Amino acid sequence: MIKILISCGAGMSSSFLAQKLQNACIEKGLDQEYSFDFYPIHMAGVEAVNKLKEYDVCMVCPHLRLFVKDLCAKQNVTTPIYVLPPRMYGTMFLDQVVTDAKDIVEGFKQDHMNPWHFPGEDNPLKVRRRFAYRNQDQDKE
Template structure:
């Protein structure tokens, strides 16, 4: 099973998005594990993760977080601001799946 990890400042705002992404995955018959964490926990949460998405509010940390992800061979991207703002679980799930290809 593929594992998607979302990170934001405290892991709170991405939690709602995770719920919507899980609903979208279930509707499409995709088996995937999706979790949200605060960015401060990234280093210890990267094991067994297939892709990392970060909230747009912490995109200023992308270079720092990319180094952590590169060390583990995990791709990382910033969630599209519009999709994040609209809490569009379907589009964010598609973004994650595309990155994992």
């Protein structure tokens, strides 16, 4: 099972999104393969590092990018943290989030980069896709 933590600043939007994704997992019969939870890592500060150890990947809202960068620079964060592109955070399609989560976990095993990002996406605010990195060609409008 891949355990995915969704996080925003105070837990308001992340709690809604995590519940939406968990419900979609249940509806599609994928709740034995993936689980979603939320946690406000920004409010937790350095205590977040211990919470992150319970998950395979943490996906955070775009406005936490500077906090995440600072947290990873100052602490030994052993769970990949991925700052979601703004459009993806706004839509959160289950299959696309899961695809990215799997790719992030595998990529992190290889390079241990944290915060983790896909090639060419080191600034999440410039990323315009709504779909998973490997499916971004589907995102042409």
